[in-house]
Amino acid sequence: MKKWLFVLIIAASAGTSWLCVHQLYAIQNKRPAEEFSRLVFLPNSLIRAGSLEFKGIVADYLFLKLMVLHGERLLDRKELSKTERQISYKALLQITELDPRFWDPYLFAETTFPWEGEMVAETNELLERAVLALPNDYRPNYFIWFNYYYFIKDPKKAAPYMEKASRMQGAPEYFKNLAARMRVYSGELQAGIVFLQQVIRETSSASERELLEKRLFSLQALELLESAVREFKKKNSRLPADINELITGGILKKIPPDPYGGEFFLMESGRVYTTSALAHAKKKTEDNVPAND
Amino acid sequence: MNALKTIWAIGLISFQEGLRRRIIYGVVLASLLFMSFAVLISGLFMRDIVKIMLDLSLSAVSVSGLLVPFIVGITLLSGDMEQRTIYTILAQPVSRAHYILGKYLGFAMLTSLIMGILTGATIVTVWGSSHLYAEHFFTSLSFSAIFLSSLMSLLAVLVLNSAMILWCCVTTSSFLATLLTLATYLIGQTVEDIIRFISLHIAGAEVSGLVQKTVQVALYLFPNLAAFDFKQQAAYGLPIPLHEVILLGIYGAAYITVMLLLAIVIFNKRDLA
Amino acid sequence: MSIISCENIEKYYPEGFSGRKKKILTDLSFTVRQGDVFGIVGPNGAGKSTTLKIILDFVRPDKGKASISGHPARSHTSHRHLGFLPENPSLYRHLTVTDHLLFAARTAGMPRGEAMRRADEILCTVDLSHAAHIPISRFSKGMTQRGALAYALFLKPEVLILDEPMSGLDPLGRQLVIDIIRESHQKGTTILFCSHILTDVERICTQIAIMDKGWLAAFTTPQELQQRKDVAKPEMSPLESFFLEVIAG
Incomplete structure (x- = not known):
């Protein structure tokens, strides 16, 4: 064959292949959840047996696929649909079945599901596995405590978990105080702040840190405002008429900004909330409004 | 004494023959590339960086070790019969038992070399990564657990090697020997899980008495390779109990002895033409 | 006898x-x-x-x-x-004829120095001295036959x-x-x-x-x-x- 023809054929084939890659990626991109669900909805015993002696690496692979799914949704600024949440949860069950000591999936579940408003009970069920698999780690108990206290608002159910966590090696000293402050008004905001600070300290991924810090700033802003409201009430024996009275009343110099772009407002109960509801385009329901202590 | 010298001579020539095949270098190179990939990919995960790195690296160690029974071993052993290179060995004052034991020794040396190199690479990889990532990710790292895990993986492959030799003596076909060795590996990895599943008596998934008995028999007939897997313990830096290591050593040695003796008995009766 | x-x-x-x-x-x-x-x-x-x-x-x-x-x-x-030369001599393709001779030496308990001297001698006899360290895979049929003959005669x-x-x-x-x-x-x-x-x-x-x-x-x-x-x-x-x-x- 002539040399130029040979080079031409190679170049044309390589070019075609290169163009196809981009197209194929776009096509595949539209259905990662579909294929992922086919994988994670296989019977657990089949995945376990099929993993042979490579359960760890199969768990890593499934977790990577899960992170890719979530990462793409983040980039598109889209929330997961209900189906995708179910798929993600099933994936986490498979992953923790294969490798119960794998901490990342538990952390992923904890920093994703309850904050997006749903599946708190399921998250706790997952974390119970971590309690068994990591008997010397305080974190699973701590997370379960947090979920009961902050999301489910059931301090009675939460208490035993904090007691267990505070007694474990490596648990921060302030856990003991935290247990004691659980019944104090707005203790749940404090719990939220402490929780997020702890998680951020242990996170290396920049994108994850950004998300968590945003949440932390919003809770700190709420805590600051509620603290100011308590101070105003103490000084004036009444609640401020609105949030701006905290400035005119000389308690605060300015109202901190809401990282989610909303505006803080004062409710009748004296609690502070925000028009953004601390999330991206979430529907505000009665359940999202913090209860009066 | 002469017998040991003869077995050593056969082992050495088998080891040399295996080593000179480029596939070994390819396997080691591919595994080293895979380990470098492991260092990069572990950074994608949130915090279990060491676990991911070790999952990938120790899996590479296991896979490269498994290539000896599945590819190199069967090729060499069946090749000996098919291409009559076995006459080269048996023309010397070498009994068939010496031949089998010598071949096994050669494969054992080959497996140990490959898995040894890759275990060393794993340790270097993890040590090197400790300079790339923050210190707190490496608090659970245990080099002794990594070493023991690789040692147990090596023992598992040595057990599989003995089964492979038996299958090569039973059948003249290298394809069938490969299938039987693969079946031994798959059964060995899953039989324990299957027995546990049966013992749970899950409603709707009842198993007949015959199947239960068959699975129980399989547990004793086939090597329980899953018991040798300590990769997850090594990944989390958990201590590997010494009494388990000793028990597995005894079990492995006993199983290998049975397999090789059976292979010798079958091989002794076989015509080599 | x-x-x-x-x-x-x-x-x-x-x-x-x-x-x-x-x-x-x-x-x-x-x-x-x-x-x-x-x-x-x-x-x-x-x-x-x-x-x-x-x-x-x-x-x-x-x-x-x-x-x-x-x-x-x-x-x-x-x-x-005993020395044996098979009909279609098969030597290990990735080894050299010297490797084969040293194997025979080891089975006979021959010291390495003596084995190397004997190897030189026998390879000269079969006219394979030039190919002592070449893998058998690169041998012609005639060379392989001579290599196998050297192996058969090595231990006298x-x-x-x-x-x-x-x-x-x-x-x-x-x-x-x-x-x-x-x-x-x-x-x-x-x-x-x-x-x-x-x-x-x-x-x-x-x-x-x-x-x-x-x-x-x-x-x-x-x-x-x-x-x-x-x-x-x-x-x-x-x-x-x-x-x-x-x-x-």
Whole structure:
């Protein structure tokens, strides 16, 4: 064959292949959840047996696929649909079945599901596995405590978990105080702040840190405002008429900004909330409004 | 004494023959590339960086070790019969038992070399990564657990090697020997899980008495390779109990002895033409 | 004194799945005396190679027994002081001829220095000194045959068994093998070989056995063949003529 023809054929084939890659990626991109669900909805015993002696690496692979799914949704600024949440949860069950000591999936579940408003009970069920698999780690108990206290608002159910966590090696000293402050008004905001600070300290991924810090700033802003409201009430024996009275009343110099772009407002109960509801385009329901202590 | 010298001579020539095949270098190179990939990919995960790195690296160690029974071993052993290179060995004052034991020794040396190199690479990889990532990710790292895990993986492959030799003596076909060795590996990895599943008596998934008995028999007939897997313990830096290591050593040695003796008995009766 | 002996050997191979057996060797008995060059000739499928393989214990007879130097063929000790050249020599393709010779040295407990000296000597004899460290995969057929011959002769065997040693060799290669056989015979080595090249057998053997359909059809010696020269067909050697007579009969 002539040399130029040979080079031409190679170049044309390589070019075609290169163009196809981009197209194929776009096509595949539209259905990662579909294929992922086919994988994670296989019977657990089949995945376990099929993993042979490579359960760890199969768990890593499934977790990577899960992170890719979530990462793409983040980039598109889209929330997961209900189906995708179910798929993600099933994936986490498979992953923790294969490798119960794998901490990342538990952390992923904890920093994703309850904050997006749903599946708190399921998250706790997952974390119970971590309690068994990591008997010397305080974190699973701590997370379960947090979920009961902050999301489910059931301090009675939460208490035993904090007691267990505070007694474990490596648990921060302030856990003991935290247990004691659980019944104090707005203790749940404090719990939220402490929780997020702890998680951020242990996170290396920049994108994850950004998300968590945003949440932390919003809770700190709420805590600051509620603290100011308590101070105003103490000084004036009444609640401020609105949030701006905290400035005119000389308690605060300015109202901190809401990282989610909303505006803080004062409710009748004296609690502070925000028009953004601390999330991206979430529907505000009665359940999202913090209860009066 | 002469017998040991003869077995050593056969082992050495088998080891040399295996080593000179480029596939070994390819396997080691591919595994080293895979380990470098492991260092990069572990950074994608949130915090279990060491676990991911070790999952990938120790899996590479296991896979490269498994290539000896599945590819190199069967090729060499069946090749000996098919291409009559076995006459080269048996023309010397070498009994068939010496031949089998010598071949096994050669494969054992080959497996140990490959898995040894890759275990060393794993340790270097993890040590090197400790300079790339923050210190707190490496608090659970245990080099002794990594070493023991690789040692147990090596023992598992040595057990599989003995089964492979038996299958090569039973059948003249290298394809069938490969299938039987693969079946031994798959059964060995899953039989324990299957027995546990049966013992749970899950409603709707009842198993007949015959199947239960068959699975129980399989547990004793086939090597329980899953018991040798300590990769997850090594990944989390958990201590590997010494009494388990000793028990597995005894079990492995006993199983290998049975397999090789059976292979010798079958091989002794076989015509080599 | 007999060095190699076969007594009433019978061998069957199974035919298909019917359970029937095909007889390969029938009541085969012969001895090879010390110092003899014993040739076995016969048409293809006569059982020549099978006979050698039974003597070497590569194949087990269904009846009868064989022995080498008084040791039963089944015992590996019968291979002490034995050299064997198979029909299609197979050496390990990725190793060198030196690797093979060192293997033989190790089985015999020969020190490495002595082994290397002996290797140089034997490779020179078979004209492979230039290829001592080249992998067998790069050898020609003739070189492989010579390499296998070097391996067979390396430990200075007292008994040499050769299966079609001249097969596939060019005239130079064949002459080399014939010279080696003659040289070994002069040193007192007992040689047993089978071949279907009758002219070579006639030139070098002291005893000749003709096999046909698994049994020993006839024995002869060069002296007997000389006496038959007159009755041999003009275009054939005495052995060729005798061979055809025996096979046709």
